[in-house]
Amino acid sequence: MRRHLPVAAAVALVLALPPLLSSSHLAVFTLLGLAATVTVGLSLLMGYAGQVSLGQASFYAIGAYTAGLLSVHGAPTLAGLAAAPVVAALSATVVGVSLLRLRGHHLAFATLATQLILLSLLARGEWAGGAIGLQGIPRLSIGGYELAGDLGYAYLAWAALGLAVLVTANVMASRPGRGLRALATSEVAAAASGVPVGRYRLAVFALSAAFAGLAGGVYAFYLGYLAPGSFPILLSIEYVVMAVVGGMGTVWGAVAGATAIMLLVQLLTTIGTQPGMPSYAPSVLSYAVYAVVLVLVVLFLPRGIVPAARDARIRLRR
Amino acid sequence: MSQLLEYLLTGAGIGAGFALVGSGLVVIYRVTRVVNFAQGAFAVIAAMLTSTLLASGLPHGAAELVAVAAAAAVGLVVGVIAIGKPGTSPRAALIVTLGLGVFAYAVEVLIWGDQPRSFPGLAGSTHVAGARVPTHYLLVIGVTLPVFALLAAFFARTDLGKALSACASNRYAARVVGIDVTRMGLLSFGLGGALGGLAGVLVTPVQQVTFDSDVTLIVNGFAAAVLGGLTRPAVTLAGGLLLGVAQTVIAGYGGGAYQLELALGLMLAVMVVQAARTPTSQQEAMPG
Numbered sequence: 214m215r216r217h218l219p220v221a222a223a224v225a226l227v228l229a230l231p232p233l234l235s236s237s238h239l240a241v242f243t244l245l246g247l248a249a250t251v252t253v254g255l256s257l258l259m260g261y262a263g264q265v266s267l268g269q270a271s272f273y274a275i276g277a278y279t280a281g282l283l284s285v286h287g288a289p290t291l292a293g294l295a296a297a298p299v300v301a302a303l304s305a306t307v308v309g310v311s312l313l314r315l316r317g318h319h320l321a322f323a324t325l326a327t328q329l330i331l332l333s334l335l336a337r338g339e340w341a342g343g344a345i346g347l348q349g350i351p352r353l354s355i356g357g358y359e360l361a362g363d364l365g366y367a368y369l370a371w372a373a374l375g376l377a378v379l380v381t382a383n384v385m386a387s388r389p390g391r392g393l394r395a396l397a398t399s400e401v402a403a404a405a406s407g408v409p410v411g412r413y414r415l416a417v418f419a420l421s422a423a424f425a426g427l428a429g430g431v432y433a434f435y436l437g438y439l440a441p442g443s444f445p446i447l448l449s450i451e452y453v454v455m456a457v458v459g460g461m462g463t464v465w466g467a468v469a470g471a472t473a474i475m476l477l478v479q480l481l482t483t484i485g486t487q488p489g490m491p492s493y494a495p496s497v498l499s500y501a502v503y504a505v506v507l508v509l510v511v512l513f514l515p516r517g518i519v520p521a522a523r524d525a526r527i528r529l530r531r
Numbered sequence: 532m533s534q535l536l537e538y539l540l541t542g543a544g545i546g547a548g549f550a551l552v553g554s555g556l557v558v559i560y561r562v563t564r565v566v567n568f569a570q571g572a573f574a575v576i577a578a579m580l581t582s583t584l585l586a587s588g589l590p591h592g593a594a595e596l597v598a599v600a601a602a603a604a605v606g607l608v609v610g611v612i613a614i615g616k617p618g619t620s621p622r623a624a625l626i627v628t629l630g631l632g633v634f635a636y637a638v639e640v641l642i643w644g645d646q647p648r649s650f651p652g653l654a655g656s657t658h659v660a661g662a663r664v665p666t667h668y669l670l671v672i673g674v675t676l677p678v679f680a681l682l683a684a685f686f687a688r689t690d691l692g693k694a695l696s697a698c699a700s701n702r703y704a705a706r707v708v709g710i711d712v713t714r715m716g717l718l719s720f721g722l723g724g725a726l727g728g729l730a731g732v733l734v735t736p737v738q739q740v741t742f743d744s745d746v747t748l749i750v751n752g753f754a755a756a757v758l759g760g761l762t763r764p765a766v767t768l769a770g771g772l773l774l775g776v777a778q779t780v781i782a783g784y785g786g787g788a789y790q791l792e793l794a795l796g797l798m799l800a801v802m803v804v805q806a807a808r809t810p811t812s813q814q815e816a817m818p819g
Contacts, residue, residue, distance in 0.1 A: 326750055453626070
């Protein structure tokens with residue numbers, strides 16, 4: 214029971230917080246839930262499959278466009294939301310079959326290239342609204358009840374995060390999860406012990422894409438408008454920063470990393486938009502924050518804040 | 532026929548730019564096994580600095596030289612941060628250079644704003660065997676070829692170049708014979724910065740540069756360099772030229788909209804084929 218106490222407290226906090234927030238803070242809270250959902254998947258991929266993806270935002274985009282396109286063309290919105298993670302996972306499987314032969318920097322560049330190709334295709338595709346974007350996405354309706362208020366989307370985003378955390382925790386505790394942990398240490402050793410390396414890597418890739426797709430689906434209904442410009446390469450890098458800062462391969466690290474970066478950038482944006490500050494200040498400050506935090510953490514806290522804090526606590530107890 | 536020659540020469544000009552970006556990646560990777568994601572930023576910084584220097588009245592030539600020297604200095608700083616701390620693995624260094632590339636965005640937007648920048652290069656066009664080619668493309672080719680020749684001679688003939696190559700082939704053995712591997716690594720970052728800067732000042736007159744142009748630059752540079760496994764300058768040059776010519780020919784004979792997709796697809800195909808030929812155990816033994 215004691216183990217579940219922090220989780221219960223976190224859930225209670227998430228349920229109690231949204232009605233107390235102002236509308237701009239509620240937007241940050243919603244986007245944080247979505248970013249953390251993507252980061253949980255990426256952290257899984259980086260921590261267990263040991264691979265850096267610089268194109269995670271492409272699966273976020275695929276999920277968003279799937280949900281958006283389906284509902285614009287008259288499909289029930291709930292079906293659009295359900296299809297988002299499925300289509301994202303399927304695309305990851307198709308792309309992953311060949312790309313996951315690559316390792317390290319090769320895979321990093323390959324995922325970057327995949328996202329550039331996707332963005333270019335979306336910007337040119339008439340069916341996707343081209344560079345202007347996809348407009349008029351209806352609000353999500355669940356069983357005849359239309360989810361119109363921002364409060365509902367805040368809960369929806371955090372429900373998506375809850376689902377991602379739950380799935381990840383269960384996968385990691387299972388027998389395949391142990392195989393994955395072996396895979397993270399050495400592929401050759403894992404393969405020698407009978408772990409189907411290729412299939413597992415592909416499965417993790419697809420799962421991480423499904424989380425990103427789900428978050429993208431929620432995003433589509435929340436914003437009601439999608440454009441290729443909403444999914445830049447920098448967004449993919451942002452997820453990497455969040456995963457690295459929190460600590461790769463830990464669920465709570467991903468959530469903590471996303472929260473830390475999001476709040477920090479938000480704080481600096483507030484400072485940057487003060488009267489008297491130049492118009493470019495918010496973007497300059499956020500680029501600088503991503504960069505400085507990423508570099509400092511990689512050099513001085515290579516395992517991320519959550520594992521480092523855990524180590525510190527163990528040392529203090531002695 | 533003359534149209535084909537036109538496409539070939541223009542494409543070679545564009546490809547030479549890719550090859551120069553790629554050569555910087557190769558020099559750094561050869562010595563340190565770090566893939567430098569900040570390579571595109573060197574080009575952007577040099578290009579933007581040149582536009583400022585030219586606007587303030589410095590003549591052509593001098594402005595470009597100062598910018599390339601500045602890019603070399605930036606490369607050195609990136610190197611100090613990326614590999615200066617003992618025990619930084621190449622994978623960690625890769626993420627550090629990625630972070631520094633983003634940091635460059637902040638600096639660039641702060642100094643030069645977020646609008647595209649350009650400056651004039653060589654004006655007019657030259658007739659080559661009946662084909663009209665913008666003269667600036669010939670300048671890019673004319674600078675790139677000697678640079679690659681010098682690079683090859685430097686690595687093969689000079690003591691310093693040999694020491695650099697020694698670090699590349701076996702770090703431990705290099706250290707044993709008294710080569711300061713870290714200092715060589717920093718030198719390679721400085722050289723990589725200069726090569727990136729050179730690419731930037733050469734390409735900008737025919738292709739505007741914004742603060743986030745580094746992504747396309749580095750992806751094309753990586754595509755050029757990946758053919759030679761990121762270690763062979765001569766193959767990088769061939770890869771860059773091939774890529775540039777392929778893009779121009781495709782754009783010239785229709786399909787202009789899809790040149791980026793085709794170039795990136797080609798890179799992905801090359802990497803997948805290369806990876807399929809290398810056993811997993813060998814890939815794991817390679818850092819990064």
